[in-house]
Amino acid sequence: MASLVAMEGITKSFGGAPALRGVDFDLRRGEVHALMGENGAGKSTLMKVLAGVHTPDSGTIRIDGEPVTISSPVEAAALGIAIIHQELNTVPDMTVAENLALGAEPRTRWGVLDRKRLLRDAEEKLARVRADIDPRLPMRQLSVGRQQMVEIARALAEDARVLVLDEPTAALSDREARQLFSLIDEMRAAGMGLVYISHRMEEVWELADRVTVFRDGRSVGTSEKAEITPERVVTQMIGRNVEDLYVHDDRSPGEVVLRVRGLTDGAGIGPVDLDLRAGEVVGMVGLIGAGRTEIARMIYGADRARGGTVELEGKVLDRRSPATSIRDGIGLLPESRKEQALFAQMSVRDNLVVSALERLSRLGVLRRGAIGDAARRQMEALRIRTPPTRAAGQLSGGNQQKVVLGRWLTVGPRVLILDEPTRGVDIGAKYEIYRIINEQVSRGVAVLVVSSDLPEALGISDRVLVVRGGRIVAELDRSEATEEAVMLHATGVAAAAEKNGGTTA
């Protein structure tokens, strides 16, 4: 029996930039087919071709073995293809019932809207997705998860046989995600073909029957889930082995650059002692809420310390603030890019130079040539390919993170504190960020990395500090820092064992 959907040799370019370079893809009845790949790898573009949003430059699409052309979303819907976009397509100010009937509102004999039937139909449609939603509510009042349910209900009401879900869980609570997963199971059992686009490996492994990996506008391969491992998928996504993801050259750290003694906020954080040497990466790990971010911010002067000293190259720093830290040569990449680092409305160029303007100006007047050069140099080094005048908020998450990191490279500090440097970025950008960290370290910069991604922290650090209850409870060398060892200290198991002395050992 022919596949439900078979796409062959699909190509698509946007203004000369190829987005799909000859992609084959097939979808069976009663399967969940996961699409994985970095941002811009072509997953969403391929699905938009299937849904009639984009017209392919070449290639064929067959539905049930019959060649079809899909040149608009209307035609896709007629063929039973529905797509649930990341950005939902509902009318927020209309009610749930009105959204469900959009474009096909029931009318009475007199040609006016049949409100009773509108509600009855809506209740039926919602029952099919087992959603307990009042159809009279305006869409706006629903959570994202519930709005998504309404969209799926609408697709099912149109007799969709193929349903594409693009990052459906990105904005869902755990409970909403569970509901979605059980609905997906039901749709699969009913013989529908489901395409599931996601970055989240656990979800993919829980749901998918097959996995297709995309890279650079090509399909790298389709595998039955039983025949492949998550590690292999990641390798396919990035085109290199996972072990090689974490960049770590052999290093011989130099003198102590930053010496912290007894640093405390007087309210549960500290006292903290730590030394950072030139040319080393020190990881600061621990459970959420252990106080890692607080320590990092205190060192930088973002939050006030109530006691203790911070010494940079033998000189005690006092009256510390972000402004003085930057002048002295300490930089902090904050935990939350959007709230604490990025100027979304400012250009990429201005974002890159904003902390170095003192050097790039004369008597307060900007040296525009020097600024343009500095920004261009950073964009090249960081491989950010976009016009420098573009608003930073329009970039992908990975590029935004590179921009805020690049701000520090423009300043050129001797100590760089990175709080969750790879949070929310795709794996390609992660690799770039590790490469940049490695390069800074090779120039003698001392780097302190706070990370909740334990494999990452262990992979890039020369030594690891474990934080628990606002204090550093263990220091582990690269050779002895395993995930297990870290977790023993982070959870307090190791301390408890020590207290009990030899009796339990």
Next chain:
Amino acid sequence: MTRTAPAGAPTTEPAERARPSFGQVWDRYGIIIVLLAMVALMAVIAPNFVSLSNGFNVARAVSINAVLAAGMTLVILTGGIDLSVGSIVGVAGVTSVLLWNAGSPALVAVLGGVLVGAAAGLLNGLLVAYLALPAFIVTLGALTYLRGTAYALTDGQPLIAEGELGFRLLGNGNIAAIPSPVVVMVITYVVIWFILERTTFGRHIYAVGGNVEAARLAGIKVRRVLLKVYLIAGLTAGLAGVMFSARVESGQPRAGEGYELDAIAAVVLGGTSLFGGRGRIHGTFVGALIMGVLSNGLVLMNVPFFTQLIIKGAVIIIAVALDSLKNWRSG
């Protein structure tokens, strides 16, 4: 039933550089289109609108509000507001005439008025930046106490300038055939433009308005930036007050009543976001022109004063609505 996907569907990276959408064009040029449309409309329906003398009338009338709006732009770019500028016009204008009547040279009278404005702005700035009081409240208070000061300085009576007011040129007369207030206005805008586009201070204003926490962590001395913008707003308001006195050749304690709203309207019409971080000084200039053309046209059409107020109020609300719509669209 149709699935209406394309309009709002996210595009892939390469497609983002395609030709600008209607929305982008509107964002960039909409305000100029509105101005031209308004001029065209007035030209048709208002008698004598299109004439050199009326053109100069509009420019002269606009200049005081435009100078106020220039300083206001900096404050609003940081996400703040200054409601006190209208009252500063009154105090500064009265001060300059008082100084003149006391026998000061014209230059001292002018500087005195401007400095009184700057001092009022400095106090606003200290309270907003260092005591972290809400700008709305601080400047609302200043609006009231400064107006009271203006009345107190003159016993509530208009203050007639003795002899020919030495700095009357700032309000009347021409410099090289151009009305002198227009010259003052143009110089003010060039200076503010330079600050915003060519200085580190200008970058810091945008950064503070765009994301105050990020600005602090990026090493920007946020409080100092805030202090300076309120100081400058006070200074430009002081200048506007002196221009007002020069124009009417007297010190009017009621001068500038309600001007803060016209200035805010000009800034917002010019596309500067009340949430801060986004906007351009030339937008404010066009915004002030729109307000001026509107007033002038309504006068020429013999629209009653009360109706003028209604129309201007509606324009302000529409402008703010457009602004929040823009924010809503860009997420």
